[in-house]
Amino acid sequence: MTPLDEIHLTALRLTTHIGVPDDERAGSQVLVADVVLRVASRFEAMNDDIAATIDYAAVAARLQALAAERPRRLIETLAAEMAACVLGEFKAAGVSIELRKHILPDTQHVAVSLVRESEQKP
Template sequence: MSDHINIKGLRLVTTIGVPEEERAIPQSVKVNVAIALSNIVGGVDDRLDLTIDYYRVSQRLREVASSGERKLIETLAEELAAAVLGFDGVFEVTIELQKFILADCESVSVVITRSQEQN
């Protein structure tokens, strides 16, 4: 049995891009997060301490995204995945990070899956 919590379309503000001009202004990216839980039992008795607080996860993702600057979305995706894996009860996380940089397409994205076994 596998339980997941999904956070879809979370907008983050970050400084990212290969050219220095692109990194000069913070930009919005969008992240979808699928969190596989390792120790959640069915129903969790309506207790937050038995599951993952997705508000805290979203706040942590905002903190990571707004700290420093990066050239690649792959780098930010790795950092976001590591942050989610830092929460108790998380077995695996899939991060889809979208950047809206090309005028002739909806977005450019990277999708990564990381687990506790890889750490």
């Protein structure tokens, strides 16, 4: 099987209220996400038509809005919701997400990652 072509959103900043303790969730935090969108058709088959690809600006704005919608306890929850959003609302054949939180002292960040594929066949 030929690997699918990809669009990368690197270091997307997401403002949200997240954390297990109530006081951590009370204030907003900025998480950072790397999002890889796998497209259903090869780039050359798109014939330079924006309608044939994934609007990455729309994906970025939607994920930022999703993160801001409501408080969550776990970054795992937000990562899973982000993947479901990309697969459900955009034409992605698959998505990979790494979501980073800058919370623990003596670490650069804590991260979760996931890979999901669309159940829709291109």
